[in-house]
Amino acid sequence: MRCAQFRTALSARLDGEPSGLPGSRVDRHLARCAGCRDWLERAERLRARTRATAADGPSPEWAAGLWARLGADGPDGRAPEGPRTAER
Numbered sequence: 001m002r003c004a005q006f007r008t009a010l011s012a013r014l015d016g017e018p019s020g021l022p023g024s025r026v027d028r029h030l031a032r033c034a035g036c037r038d039w040l041e042r043a044e045r046l047r048a049r050t051r052a053t054a055a056d057g058p059s060p061e062w063a064a065g066l067w068a069r070l071g072a073d074g075p076d077g078r079a080p081e082g083p084r085t086a087e088r
Contacts, residue, residue: 003029003036010040014047 006029009019019026030037058066 003033003039006030006033006036007039010036011043014043 006021006026009021009026010030012019013023013026030040
């Protein structure tokens, strides 16, 4: 089995999703593979940083402006509320 398959399983594990592989098999691979251990450490750091950033979250005005610039409805399917910016 290639490292890419284990990294997919590790990514699923980080997201709390089924990995498609037995956890013991993934753990054994991690014990032997320095490349996958490094990948997992970097993925965990990235996850922590994105969660910290997401905790602050964008303001409703910023999000509405983004949706308006994209010419799309918001994620709830309705037109966004908030200030609109001039198109360039």
